[in-house]
Amino acid sequence: MSQTKLFEPFKLGPITLPNRLVMAPLTRNRAVPPGMVPSPLATDYYGQRASAGLLITEASQVSQQGQGYQDTPGIYSKEQVAGWRKVTDRVHEKGGRIFIQIWHVGRISHDSLQPNGSKPVAPSAIRAKGKTFVNGTFTDECARRRFRRHRNPRRQRLSARPVRQGRHQ
Numbered sequence: 333m334s335q336t337k338l339f340e341p342f343k344l345g346p347i348t349l350p351n352r353l354v355m356a357p358l359t360r361n362r363a364v365p366p367g368m369v370p371s372p373l374a375t376d377y378y379g380q381r382a383s384a385g386l387l388i389t390e391a392s393q394v395s396q397q398g399q400g401y402q403d404t405p406g407i408y409s410k411e412q413v414a415g416w417r418k419v420t421d422r423v424h425e426k427g428g429r430i431f432i433q434i435w436h437v438g439r440i441s442h443d444s445l446q447p448n449g450s451k452p453v454a455p456s457a458i459r460a461k462g463k464t465f466v467n468g469t470f471t472d473e474c475a476r477r478r479f480r481r482h483r484n485p486r487r488q489r490l491s492a493r494p495v496r497q498g499r500h501q
């Protein structure tokens with residue numbers, strides 16, 4: 333792509349980007365615990381970058397269970413939505429466009445981030461071998477929760493109860 337084109341508008345579905353510079357989602361670990369609310373730093377950070385054609389936010393969990401790293405913001409509580417509103421207002425004031433990236437990290441998590449310190453929940457039966465960033469350091473991912481399996485899908489839905497750990501690890 334020539335440099336000239338980089339600064340030409342681009343039609344992306346219903347919106348027109350004034351240029352073709354798109355900011356990739358970048359996890360910043362700056363949300364404010366315990367509510368994991370986007371902080372004033374996030375408002376400044378995204379506002380400062382509003383001249384890009386499009387900003388994509390850091391990935392943001394859709395539930396507490398969906399969090400996998402320390403201090404990542406959520407978008408499931410009123411307080412978090414209000415925090416994001418400040419971000420989007422700032423970006424819009426400066427003429428920018430912003431999309432949020434949402435995630436549920438599945439097995440890439442740690443019990444210290446999970447509701448009541450329980451095990452992470454994921455579709456895969458395999459324990460992740462990587463590390464996640466929690467408590468200021470890189471830590472092994474912990475075992476995920478397992479659920480009872482039923483042939484009948486209705487019974488499966490009704491019995492989403494974790495099986496005692498140990499037995500499956």
Ligand SMILES: Cc1cc2nc3c(=O)[nH]c(=O)nc-3n(C[C@H](O)[C@H](O)[C@H](O)COP(=O)(O)O)c2cc1C
Nearest residue numbers: 355356357358359360388389390391392404433435
């Ligand atoms: C510090 C850091 C945080 C990142 N956070 C996210 C994220 O929240 N969501 C995502 O999809 N990608 C994330 N990425 C990946 C980047 O958005 C991007 O895809 C990648 O860095 C691009 O190029 P590369 O393949 O040349 O590294 C992150 C990357 C870095 C270095």
